[in-house]
Amino acid sequence: MRAAYQRLLIVFCFLLLVPSSLLADEEKALETQQEKESYSIGYQVGLSMKRDGVEVDLDTLIKGLQDAISEKGPLLNNEEMRDLIVARRERAKKAHMQKLLETRAKNAEETQKFLAEN
Numbered sequence: 001m002r003a004a005y006q007r008l009l010i011v012f013c014f015l016l017l018v019p020s021s022l023l024a025d026e027e028k029a030l031e032t033q034q035e036k037e038s039y040s041i042g043y044q045v046g047l048s049m050k051r052d053g054v055e056v057d058l059d060t061l062i063k064g065l066q067d068a069i070s071e072k073g074p075l076l077n078n079e080e081m082r083d084l085i086v087a088r089r090e091r092a093k094k095a096h097m098q099k100l101l102e103t104r105a106k107n108a109e110e111t112q113k114f115l116a117e118n
Contacts, residue, residue: 010041010045052092053092053095054092
């Protein structure tokens with residue numbers, strides 16, 4: 001799960017580099033090398049976040065990035081942010097373990113069925 005949070009951090013960094021015009025609803029052709037690289041990084045991070053089940057409110061994520069870059073005070077204190085991230089990590093870990101247990105049970109059931117048939 002640490003990798004998922006590292007990817008989330010990469011998204012934060014990526015969003016800092018993205019020109020605001022790319023965040024608009026209308027699509028713009030990628031012209032410069034930086035735009036193409038930025039898009040590629042963002043797209044890969046987005047796929048990774050989707051695969052890992054990391055869901056964020058994009059507008060709020062961007063607000064946090066903007067506040068941090070402009071050195072504006074955070075809307076939450078550091079302890080609260082840390083606690084939220086730790087709690088999210090724990091939820092993700094529990095969800096992952098639940099999925100593993102369900103897969104294990106399903107595999108055991110299929111194995112027993114196969115053995116009974118053969």
